[in-house]
Amino acid sequence: MGDITLPRTFGKDDKRPVEANKFINGYPAHAYHADREAISQGCLQTILRTPSHFLNEWAQPYRDTFATDSNVIRLGRLTGEMLFEPEVYKRYFVEQSFGDQRRKENKAAKQEWLATLPRDYVLCDDEGKLSLRPDAPCITEYEQATANAMAVAIRAHPELSPLWPELLFEQTVYHVDPETGLLCRSRLDIVHVPSKTIWDLKTTENAAEEEFGRAAGSMAYHFQGSSYKAAAFAVEPGEWRYKLAVVERGSPYEAVIYDLGEQELAVGDLDRRRALKTLRGCIDTGVWPGYPSGRTLKFPPWILNKTQQVEGGF
Secondary structure: OOOOOOOOEOOOOOOOOOOEOOOEOOOOHHHHHHOOOOEEHHHHHHHHOOHHHHHHHHOOOOOOOHHHOOHHHHHHHHHHHHHHOHHHHOOOEEOOOOOOOOOHHHHHHHHHHHHOOOHHHEEEOOOOOEEEOOOOOEEOHHHHHHHHHHHHHHHOOOOOHHHHHHOEEEEEEEEEOOOOOEEEEEEEEEEEOOOOEEEEEEEEOOOOHHHHHHHHHHOOHHHHHHHHHHHHHHHOOOOOEEEEEEEEOOOOOOEEEEEOOHHHHHHHHHHHHHHHHHHHHHHHHOOOOOOOOOOOOOOOHHHHHHHHHHHHOO
């Protein structure tokens, strides 16, 4: 394992970290994601694949991948920052188009525009020619317009709009799991303390119940819900509700809010407990196994049904 820093664990009598068990507002996203002492729900999920996969992901240093992320991920992030962190969103700029760069006047116009940007957004070669840095926070007009439309739709939703002045946004929570002693961290999109409700912003192509339900299951939102409810409970004990605030990425940018069913959340709780116990066991033993051997591969039922059809004729 080399010099990998493993998640912190606490015994029953250990003093808890001072930042634990409270909603932390304005905690920088980079500091949150770069933390290698507290375990996030996203990384924790990987241990359900194998502990080896978890350890590999945990060992990777955090870097902001916005410049290379897919359009879907970028739009989700832009929408969230536009809604919840407007000061952070201000760092983005819309890339301008200056036409055919083989034309002298177009080249000159682009150079003039680049010169107006912050110095850490541009590169300058030996001849003084400017160019955008690959990691500059540059967005397209389409991304700006789409993120704005989605943000407006969420902000105007009848469930959220009346509560907006009372809502907390992008709340970071550190807490110690009571059973395993593992230090956990979560970052909650929207919190309403009086009603003990958490809303998690999601963007999608199709927000219809059946279609999005399949997507939510495959993305393990039930696991996420279990983690966020545990975090909120550590701050304010009681029965918290976890909801998905979903908005479509295309016109008319329909927004809908879904509860997760009791059965789905119960499965999320079971998976999360299994993941935490597995992680604690690996930390204690220093053993991080991969896939087990000696298993028999089983095909999905639809393939076996197809085989039976062939054997029986048509």
